[in-house]
Amino acid sequence: MTRSAIRRLVPGEMNVRGSDLAMLVLGLVIAAAARAASFAGLLGALGVAFVLVNVARVVGWPDREPPLSRRAIAILVALILVVPLRDLAGRAGDLAETEGLSGLGEHLADRRSLEADPSLAPPLVPGDRPLTYFVHATGEHVRVRLGPSTEWMEAEALGHDVFRVDYDPARDGAPPPRAHETLASIEVDGSATTRTLLASTPGPHPRWLHLSPDRTHACVTSEETDEVVTFGPGGEGARTSTLDGPTDCAIDDAGALLVAHRYAHQLLSIDGDGTRMIELGSLGALSLAVVGGHAFVVTDAEEAALIRVGLLGEHETARVALTGHPTFVVSGGGALFVTTAGPATLSRISLEGTIDASRALVSPAVHLTVSPDASEVVLALTDFVEDGAPHLGNHYVEDRLATFDATTLALREDRPTARRTPRQDHAGDVDRGASPMGLSFTARGTLLVAFAGTDEVWELDGLAPPRILDTAPHGLSAPFSAAELEDGSILVTSPSSGRIGTFGQDRALRSSLALALPDRELLRTDPDALQVRFGERAFFEATRSGISCQSCHLHGGTDGAFHNIGGRLAAPTLDVRGVIGTSPYLRDGTYPRLRDLYEVAVTEYRGYREPGGDRAQNLEAWMRTLPPPPTLVARAPERERRGLEVFVRAGCGDCHAAPAFTSLALHPIEAVFPDAPTRAEGRVLDTPSLRSVASSAPYLYDGRATSLDAIFRDHNASDRHGHTDALSDEDLDLLIVFLRSL
Amino acid sequence: MSAAADVDRLTTRMTLGATALSLSVAVSSALDVSSEHRLISGSGALAITLLLFALACSPAATWLAPKRVELAVALRRARRSLGVLAMLAALSHATLGMVGYLGSLDLGPILTVPWLRDGGLALLILVALGLTSFPIVTRTLHVRAWSALHRLVYASALLAALHATGAPFGEAWVGITTLLVVLALLLARPIVHAIALRRAARPGRNAT
Numbered sequence: 004m005t006r007s008a009i010r011r012l013v014p015g016e017m018n019v020r021g022s023d024l025a026m027l028v029l030g031l032v033i034a035a036a037a038r039a040a041s042f043a044g045l046l047g048a049l050g051v052a053f054v055l056v057n058v059a060r061v062v063g064w065p066d067r068e069p070p071l072s073r074r075a076i077a078i079l080v081a082l083i084l085v086v087p088l089r090d091l092a093g094r095a096g097d098l099a100e101t102e103g104l105s106g107l108g109e110h111l112a113d114r115r116s117l118e119a120d121p122s123l124a125p126p127l128v129p130g131d132r133p134l135t136y137f138v139h140a141t142g143e144h145v146r147v148r149l150g151p152s153t154e155w156m157e158a159e160a161l162g163h164d165v166f167r168v169d170y171d172p173a174r175d176g177a178p179p180p181r182a183h184e185t186l187a188s189i190e191v192d193g194s195a196t197t198r199t200l201l202a203s204t205p206g207p208h209p210r211w212l213h214l215s216p217d218r219t220h221a222c223v224t225s226e227e228t229d230e231v232v233t234f235g236p237g238g239e240g241a242r243t244s245t246l247d248g249p250t251d252c253a254i255d256d257a258g259a260l261l262v263a264h265r266y267a268h269q270l271l272s273i274d275g276d277g278t279r280m281i282e283l284g285s286l287g288a289l290s291l292a293v294v295g296g297h298a299f300v301v302t303d304a305e306e307a308a309l310i311r312v313g314l315l316g317e318h319e320t321a322r323v324a325l326t327g328h329p330t331f332v333v334s335g336g337g338a339l340f341v342t343t344a345g346p347a348t349l350s351r352i353s354l355e356g357t358i359d360a361s362r363a364l365v366s367p368a369v370h371l372t373v374s375p376d377a378s379e380v381v382l383a384l385t386d387f388v389e390d391g392a393p394h395l396g397n398h399y400v401e402d403r404l405a406t407f408d409a410t411t412l413a414l415r416e417d418r419p420t421a422r423r424t425p426r427q428d429h430a431g432d433v434d435r436g437a438s439p440m441g442l443s444f445t446a447r448g449t450l451l452v453a454f455a456g457t458d459e460v461w462e463l464d465g466l467a468p469p470r471i472l473d474t475a476p477h478g479l480s481a482p483f484s485a486a487e488l489e490d491g492s493i494l495v496t497s498p499s500s501g502r503i504g505t506f507g508q509d510r511a512l513r514s515s516l517a518l519a520l521p522d523r524e525l526l527r528t529d530p531d532a533l534q535v536r537f538g539e540r541a542f543f544e545a546t547r548s549g550i551s552c553q554s555c556h557l558h559g560g561t562d563g564a565f566h567n568i569g570g571r572l573a574a575p576t577l578d579v580r581g582v583i584g585t586s587p588y589l590r591d592g593t594y595p596r597l598r599d600l601y602e603v604a605v606t607e608y609r610g611y612r613e614p615g616g617d618r619a620q621n622l623e624a625w626m627r628t629l630p631p632p633p634t635l636v637a638r639a640p641e642r643e644r645r646g647l648e649v650f651v652r653a654g655c656g657d658c659h660a661a662p663a664f665t666s667l668a669l670h671p672i673e674a675v676f677p678d679a680p681t682r683a684e685g686r687v688l689d690t691p692s693l694r695s696v697a698s699s700a701p702y703l704y705d706g707r708a709t710s711l712d713a714i715f716r717d718h719n720a721s722d723r724h725g726h727t728d729a730l731s732d733e734d735l736d737l738l739i740v741f742l743r744s745l
Numbered sequence: 746m747s748a749a750a751d752v753d754r755l756t757t758r759m760t761l762g763a764t765a766l767s768l769s770v771a772v773s774s775a776l777d778v779s780s781e782h783r784l785i786s787g788s789g790a791l792a793i794t795l796l797l798f799a800l801a802c803s804p805a806a807t808w809l810a811p812k813r814v815e816l817a818v819a820l821r822r823a824r825r826s827l828g829v830l831a832m833l834a835a836l837s838h839a840t841l842g843m844v845g846y847l848g849s850l851d852l853g854p855i856l857t858v859p860w861l862r863d864g865g866l867a868l869l870i871l872v873a874l875g876l877t878s879f880p881i882v883t884r885t886l887h888v889r890a891w892s893a894l895h896r897l898v899y900a901s902a903l904l905a906a907l908h909a910t911g912a913p914f915g916e917a918w919v920g921i922t923t924l925l926v927v928l929a930l931l932l933a934r935p936i937v938h939a940i941a942l943r944r945a946a947r948p949g950r951n952a953t
Contacts, residue, residue: 023893042866042904046897053894061887103859103911111910114917657782658913668913671854671861674847685857690913723848 106595130204336377441484538625581631646741860911
């Protein structure tokens with residue numbers, strides 16, 4: 004080989020020819036002129052340039068340097084390219100959006116975290132409630148420790164490198180109160196690996212106020228801090244510790260306080276004689292009513308039901324199976340009124356346990372109350388259509404109070420609450436009456452409504468204009484409930500502020516019970532916690548259109564209804580809880596980061612009424628702290644292991660991969676559901692996580708499957724959403740047992 | 746044996762060696778997947794690895810040229826073979842993907858999802874490059890400016906890396922690693938060239 008060979012291999016000029024340069028310049032000019040904002044567009048422009056240059060060469064354009072100096076050529080090229088390059092740079096954001104490049108770092112970080120060996124999900128340690136973790140690890144024996152302040156926990160092997168760990172902060176130790184990160188250790192066959200997890204210890208959240216029958220006392224629970232606050236005749240509050248996860252409370256005729264719990268399986272009864280436990284078996288309770296010596300609780304554990312227990316200690320004395328997920332039970336006029344979500348219903352049930360009347364609702368009740376004469380039951384709703392199909396577009400979310408006949412449940416009055424005021428910027432802007440929450444009648448028969456979206460409490464007297472109490476100036480942002488005591492004073496709770504205010508008859512603040520630090524103090528001591536608090540408020544805060552996150556994601560969960568945000572495919576609302584570490588978000592994976600969801604509020608719902616800091620970051624900070632809902636079924640390890648076998652055999656784990664039971668990947672809908680009745684051409688589907696799937700009906704991207712069973716038996720004819728055709732009935736049952744255990 | 750025969754032998758060895766290594770990567774990638782998607786995952790890994798080997802040939806040849814001319818020439822020749830093999834592997838991968846994953850030969854779904862679109866574009870470029878790697882094709886089509894077209898191999902590799910990063914059956918590190926390797930090769934190109942030029946200019950150090 005000779006020097007000439009080397010010259011060919013190492014050319015002096017990097018082999019850039021005039022025609023190459025012309026092709027590049029022409030390609031960029033064409034891309035700019037065609038306003039290309041995608042890889043395909045850019046390549047198409049280069050392709051056109053390639054053809055044009057080749058045609059020029061074929062017809063005689065010589066491939067030699069033009070009679071200009073190199074500097075002159077460089078200046079000429081720069082001058083030609085300056086406008087197209089500026090134009091293309093201006094569309095770089097659009098290009099990144101189109102090609103899924105924006106937020107790619109966050110998405111890849113989440114994927115790497117889930118694909119590591121070992122990996123653990125969710126990457127969150129709640130200091131206030133039990134949580135089940137799944138670990139994916141290659142090994143036989145796995146132990147997990149969620150931080151220096153927690154104990155080592157043995158993981159239960161389910162097979163196929165999947166392990167399960169049940170964590171209970173009360174038993175295994177909680178992260179330090181102000182820690183926002185914790186270093187977890189995963190030990191696989193003696194070899195330990197560390198993972199950084201988000202630590203979250205929420206402060207007190209007083210939510211639903213309940214009055215004693217004579218209105219002299221009131222109570223409210225704080226599920227996050229395991230306490231109940233009671234108020235006596237003077238409006239003075241007293242805090243009492245309870246069991247794990249108090250969801251609701253009630254005060255009976257004799258003045259005894261009863262508390263229901265989500266995680267503890269007992270009712271707590273506190274009276275002058277002391278404290279008693281009333282066993283509920285293996286059930287956690289979501290809501291509680293006390294009538295005639297009996298407590299009535301609704302539960303979602305195992306199966307949805309209304310349970311009656313005797314206050315003298317008798318175990319379950321009656322049970323009514325419910326359809327959907329129960330949300331509230333209230334009593335009035337010798338009957339019980341129960342609401343459910345997914346499907347949304349309102350039922351009147353006798354104290355003996357028979358369903359007297361039931362009706363479907365378009366969206367689940369946010370809250371409900373019964374009038375003092377027990378003739379009416381009033382529901383706070385985000386949408387309502389009398390005997391009609393639900394609205395599909397979420398611009399139809401219309402906050403309202405619907406009044407039903409307490410006997411027949413026939414509609415008596417449907418009153419939209421969203422109001423326009425002179426502060427509105429555009430026609431349709433909403434300034435008042437958004438996101439109604441807790442309802443309560445006064446002794447006079449007027450209705451108190453707390454509006455978390457617009458920081459106010461209304462007192463409604465018939466059709467007269469409401470008497471409005473603005474709560475935010477008193478440190479009571481996003482109020483949840485209001486109740487009037489016998490002396491005319493009004494109690495107002497604000498979970499996001501951890502505060503309960505007492506207003507006098509003149510509606511001036513008389514006292515304020517701060518269960519949590521005020522914002523100013525939190526800013527000084529724990530700014531990260533303050534950001535989470537602001538995020539929680541932003542979740543309830545109404546946009547100019549009157550819609551808030553709460554409008555569809557009721558209480559941080561889901562309304563189980565269908566919405567088509569911005570003209571996308573109408574799909575059931577996703578649960579907000581447990582989304583940490585599962586980028587991208589929304590059904591079609593449009594948003595790579597949680598904070599990007601803020602764009603929906605700004606573009607679809609006209610933004611917020613007032614400036615409020617970095618709501619996007621705040622919302623993200625709060626949503627990241629929400630653990631997935633608890634698993635509702637009792638454990639059946641052997642059947643779950645066999646179910647996991649079926650899960651793997653059917654190929655479910657290829658997309659719903661452990662430990663988060665999602666691979667975070669996007670799929671064309673027609674590839675997975677080629678025979679879906681809903682038009683899905685050109686639509687993308689983000690693989691949803693299967694955590695808490697038992698409580699997230701309806702199923703599939705368009706919600707056409709109403710049960711887990713129906714997914715496989717009725718809606719997988721193509722056998723592409725898992726290979727379930729060949730599965731026996733027993734296999735399918737086992738698969739569903741496994742899914743329900745997630 | 747003549748220098749030309751040495752180069753031919755080296756070219757064959759390098760092509761076979763790189764293909765064997767690529768197959769090994771492909772098999773390991775296929776084993777990571779738990780079901781019928783193994784073939785899709787494996788063929789994709791094979792195409793990407795072959796493409797990376799093809800991309801690495803140019804800077805390696807430039808680096809070696811001042812001292813090991815035969816090896817450098819063999820690398821330049823192996824680049825074409827590896828590139829064509831990468832194209833064939835990518836075509837197989839696309840066919841398997843359309844049948845096994847998309848369930849039809851309908852191109853519509855490919856346009857909807859970014860990672861599928863990236864893969865489609867990468868394949869389109871590879872096919873264009875593969876076809877213009879044969880002089881008979883360039884002559885027949887009157888393609889004169891094919892060398893500029895072949896610089897798009899980097900675009901193809903970047904798109905293939907993005908495709909691998911977003912693809913559901915396999916791990917993200919494959920795409921991330923590919924992305925990093927392509928960017929490193931892209932950056933290395935002018936640096937290696939400058940160093941090789943300097944080395945080639947030194948008197949008495951050239952291979953004979």
